[in-house]
Amino acid sequence: MKVLLKVFEAVRPTFEQGKLKAFKPLYEAMENFFFAPSTTTTTAPHVRDPLDVKRLMSMVIIALLPSIAASFYFFGLRMVAMIIVSYAAGGAVEVIFAIVRKENINEGFLVTGMLFPLILPPALPLWMVGLGVAFGVFVGKELFGGTGRNLFNPALVGRCFLSLAYPKTMSASWLEPSRDLAGRLLQYVDASSVDALSSATPLALAKQGEFASLSHQLFGSVSGSAGETSAIAIILGGVFLLLTRVANWRTVVGILGSFALLGGVLHYAHPEKVGPVLWHLCAGGLLFGAFFMATDPVSSPISNAGKWCYGIMIGCVTVLIRGFTGYVEGVTFAILLGNIFAPILDEMVIAVRIRRLRSEG
Amino acid sequence: MSVLSWIEFEATEKRKGTVKLKGGYNVLLQGRPESTVRLMPEPSVLYLPLRSKRFAFSELSVKEGEYVNAGDILARDPDNFGVPLLAPRGGKVRLEKVPGHIVIEDAAKVQEHADMAEEELLHLEQEMGAGGIKRYKLVTLGAWEFFYDAYTGAVPDPLGTPQAIIVSIASLEPFVARGDAQLRNRLLNFTRGLEQLQSLLEYQPIYLVMPDVESEFVNLLRNHIRGYAWVKIVEIPLRYPHDHVAILARRLGLKRSNGPIWAVRTEGVLATDRALTLTKPCLIRIVSIGGIGVNSPAHLNVMPGYPIKMIKERYVFEPAARLINGGILTGEPLGAEALGLDTECRGLTVLPELEDREFLGFIRPGWDRSCYAGCFLSSLRVKFHERFTTGMRGEGRPCISCSFCEDVCPAGIMPHLIHKYLYRDLIEEVDMARVDLCVECGLCSFVCPSKIDLRQQFIDAKALIEQEKQELRKEQERQEKEREEQAATKSVEEKDA
Numbered sequence: 001m002k003v004l005l006k007v008f009e010a011v012r013p014t015f016e017q018g019k020l021k022a023f024k025p026l027y028e029a030m031e032n033f034f035f036a037p038s039t040t041t042t043t044a045p046h047v048r049d050p051l052d053v054k055r056l057m058s059m060v061i062i063a064l065l066p067s068i069a070a071s072f073y074f075f076g077l078r079m080v081a082m083i084i085v086s087y088a089a090g091g092a093v094e095v096i097f098a099i100v101r102k103e104n105i106n107e108g109f110l111v112t113g114m115l116f117p118l119i120l121p122p123a124l125p126l127w128m129v130g131l132g133v134a135f136g137v138f139v140g141k142e143l144f145g146g147t148g149r150n151l152f153n154p155a156l157v158g159r160c161f162l163s164l165a166y167p168k169t170m171s172a173s174w175l176e177p178s179r180d181l182a183g184r185l186l187q188y189v190d191a192s193s194v195d196a197l198s199s200a201t202p203l204a205l206a207k208q209g210e211f212a213s214l215s216h217q218l219f220g221s222v223s224g225s226a227g228e229t230s231a232i233a234i235i236l237g238g239v240f241l242l243l244t245r246v247a248n249w250r251t252v253v254g255i256l257g258s259f260a261l262l263g264g265v266l267h268y269a270h271p272e273k274v275g276p277v278l279w280h281l282c283a284g285g286l287l288f289g290a291f292f293m294a295t296d297p298v299s300s301p302i303s304n305a306g307k308w309c310y311g312i313m314i315g316c317v318t319v320l321i322r323g324f325t326g327y328v329e330g331v332t333f334a335i336l337l338g339n340i341f342a343p344i345l346d347e348m349v350i351a352v353r354i355r356r357l358r359s360e361g
Numbered sequence: 362m363s364v365l366s367w368i369e370f371e372a373t374e375k376r377k378g379t380v381k382l383k384g385g386y387n388v389l390l391q392g393r394p395e396s397t398v399r400l401m402p403e404p405s406v407l408y409l410p411l412r413s414k415r416f417a418f419s420e421l422s423v424k425e426g427e428y429v430n431a432g433d434i435l436a437r438d439p440d441n442f443g444v445p446l447l448a449p450r451g452g453k454v455r456l457e458k459v460p461g462h463i464v465i466e467d468a469a470k471v472q473e474h475a476d477m478a479e480e481e482l483l484h485l486e487q488e489m490g491a492g493g494i495k496r497y498k499l500v501t502l503g504a505w506e507f508f509y510d511a512y513t514g515a516v517p518d519p520l521g522t523p524q525a526i527i528v529s530i531a532s533l534e535p536f537v538a539r540g541d542a543q544l545r546n547r548l549l550n551f552t553r554g555l556e557q558l559q560s561l562l563e564y565q566p567i568y569l570v571m572p573d574v575e576s577e578f579v580n581l582l583r584n585h586i587r588g589y590a591w592v593k594i595v596e597i598p599l600r601y602p603h604d605h606v607a608i609l610a611r612r613l614g615l616k617r618s619n620g621p622i623w624a625v626r627t628e629g630v631l632a633t634d635r636a637l638t639l640t641k642p643c644l645i646r647i648v649s650i651g652g653i654g655v656n657s658p659a660h661l662n663v664m665p666g667y668p669i670k671m672i673k674e675r676y677v678f679e680p681a682a683r684l685i686n687g688g689i690l691t692g693e694p695l696g697a698e699a700l701g702l703d704t705e706c707r708g709l710t711v712l713p714e715l716e717d718r719e720f721l722g723f724i725r726p727g728w729d730r731s732c733y734a735g736c737f738l739s740s741l742r743v744k745f746h747e748r749f750t751t752g753m754r755g756e757g758r759p760c761i762s763c764s765f766c767e768d769v770c771p772a773g774i775m776p777h778l779i780h781k782y783l784y785r786d787l788i789e790e791v792d793m794a795r796v797d798l799c800v801e802c803g804l805c806s807f808v809c810p811s812k813i814d815l816r817q818q819f820i821d822a823k824a825l826i827e828q829e830k831q832e833l834r835k836e837q838e839r840q841e842k843e844r845e846e847q848a849a850t851k852s853v854e855e856k857d858a
């Protein structure tokens with residue numbers, strides 16, 4: 001490893017003062033990716049917690065591993081291509097902006113780049129994957145000033161863009177998952193293999209009164225967005241995120257709890273519109289959204305009370321969209337709506353807390 | 362806080378029925394000092410810094426080359442009620458030898474004496490009675506420097522009367538001298554000191570803060586105090602920084618507007634006893650030496666001005682280490698120019714400098730690093746003391762709103778919010794968000810994954826706000842004066858007319 005460090009040190013002047021000065025952010029990102037930064041504390045506290053943003057983001061990737069594995073298993077090698085394209089396109093936008101702004105490259109896109117392909121239909125043309133993620137990172141994040149300042153979850157912005165711009169392709173790119181024991185681990189299946197294309201996801205079928213079996217949904221052998229089909233894999237990763245406190249449990253419990261409650265009531269009142277609660281909980285992108293998308297700390301409220309409200313709002317809106325509108329799936333819109341409300345919720349909570357603080361001490 | 366420990370915490374809070382505390386977190390650093398107090402060899406030269414955290418001893422009362430006795434007043438701090446700097450040993454005073462220090466050469470342990478003027482004592486007795494004498498003794502014999510204003514941390518006015526005194530024997534920061542080490546064999550002095558403190562009050566309460574643990578020592582202390590109806594025992598969990606007096610004062614419901622609250626630690630009570638019961642100057646300090654790279658961390662019996670080099674030679678074996686005056690979370694680094702211990706030193710903490718850059722550090726399992734959020738494998742392990750370095754352990758990033766800082770903050774404010782206001786230069790909002798309640802414990806900076814130096818930002822912001830407020834006050838006073846003058850000239854003119 002010493003050799004690598006020496007290489008970095010040897011080329012540093014080129015990036016710091018030399019010809020490649022413009023690419024300094026790229027160089028720094030690479031260096032600090034391989035080697036922990038050499039900065040030390042100058043004032044108290046003299047020691048720091050080992051957790052940094054890189055690690056935090058890696059935890060999300062680790063938590064996604066079960067879902068990624070499931071998507072490989074059910075939808076084949078094409079997922080590899082989608083992930084690579086997503087990283088390449090999203091990374092390019094991030095790097096360009098870092099260079100233009102002369103700021104550091106942030107780790108945020110590591111997560112966005114991984115989340116994005118997982119919430120897409122598995123047979124989507126690759127150029128659309130690239131376009132979507134670039135749009136998401138550009139509009140959803142960079143225009144707001146980069147990681148930490150974005151209002152919306154960039155991956156969801158990208159997906160929302162694709163479903164508004166290319167609704168036909170989006171809804172014609174679902175794959176029937178492999179039902180073989182070996183899965184599709186060694187197959188590359190895309191839109192050209194017509195026999196694998198499926199017409200509809202379980203949620204769409206449910207609108208016509210046809211419910212996929214719950215066990216298939218738990219396991220993941222149903223049609224749907226690449227990483228969203230296997231409930232067990234998502235819950236596994238999600239619980240890991242909660243235990244490591246990367247995701248806040250309040251948001252997750254708020255979403256799933258309110259969804260179950262309102263869904264239960266509405267199922268009782270309108271059984272023809274709203275299906276059974278447990279089935280709905282495992283259907284579509286709800287679990288994935290609740291554990292991985294809504295819990296993004298930047299675009300969710302920061303106060304605990306705000307997180308509860310935000311979660312409840314997303315849960316309720318999802319039920320309503322699924323049951324009473326033309327759309328079959330409502331998680332994306334619900335979370336984006338939640339993102340819009342997050343700063344407002346925070347502002348209200350903060351106003352109350354500041355008023356309470358006024359008389360302290 | 363994990364759910365379990367939270368429930369446990371809530372339960373103990375209820376059982377004790379005392380104060381309700383927020384946040385807090387224990388940073389487990391290797392090298393915790395034992396409670397034994399070791400004697401250090403007598404130094405031949407003492408280097409007394411003229412500045413410490415609160416004091417600036419600018420009014421010198423000795424001359425170059427003069428011989429002093431132990432207990433003589435060397436200088437005073439005119440801005441802090443004339444708190445003196447006492448000579449811990451007899452010897453020859455050198456003022457110019459080392460800038461910023463008074464050096465005592467040929468230091469010798471001689472009979473110490475109380476440097477008090479008889480006439481002044483008489484005068485005081487006539488003016489203010491016994492209470493006045495006591496206060497005078499506390500200041501002149503060097504006990505007053507152990508008194509704090511609970512909210513501001515400043516030196517309180519010795520002539521004032523507080524609404525309460527908070528006595529804390531818990532020292533939870535790693536590492537400063539702990540109460541149990543100082544109270545060894547000195548319980549009697551401690552209780553006598555408490556009585557002396559009580560004699561300064563009329564009916565105001567004394568709160569004695571101690572850890573809510575069942576140890577032999579704490580039980581002994583409880584039994585000793587039981588008979589004192591005027592001492593209210595407050596038990597706190599052993600979690601940093603719940604021993605902080607500003608936090609305690611707030612949680613005890615003592616309002617700042619109802620008058621000053623005095624706070625003293627163990628050493629302050631012992632000093633009170635020494636000054637008032639024995640009328641002897643307080644020259645000795647119990648200082649801890651701990652951290653990583655320390656030979657058998659312990660408590661040391663030393664005096665202000667004790668050469669740091671002698672301590673280092675005996676105790677510190679790590680060559681590239683940072684020496685910190687105070688604890689790891691709030692202490693100040695001691696540079697090469699610091700030769701002797703200052704009078705406020707409570708502990709020295711040693712921390713190795715970061716040397717190696719780790720390869721792919723962020724994907725390591727991390728069995729040996731303990732993390733607030735539990736993002737490393739070590740969260741499967743029982744709590745352990747970690748080997749820290751001065752490394753920042755990550756790159757600075759914009760705030761990602763994880764709210765860890767708010768969770769650990771004992772003051773109940775929102776560090777991330779204040780940080781965002783500061784970023785946008787909204788000083789008024791920063792004031793509204795009560796940055797003044799920050800007790801500078803440093804936990805927010807410690808946990809922040811974006812490595813934002815929140816504590817330092819808040820210290821600067823507080824100073825800025827304080828300065829602005831003072832300017833405003835001055836401006837108001839000036840205007841008022843002008844108005845008065847105008848009114849005066851007017852009335853004169855009218856008279857003339």
Ligand code: SF4
Pocket residue numbers: 766769770771772773774776798799800801802803804805806815816819
């Ligand atoms: S804001 Fe102040 S009191 Fe709160 S954690 Fe930070 S330093 Fe401590």
Ligand code: SF4
Pocket residue numbers: 759760761762763764765766767776777780805808809810811812813815
């Ligand atoms: S700990 Fe740091 S990153 Fe997290 S909310 Fe506080 S300031 Fe922001």
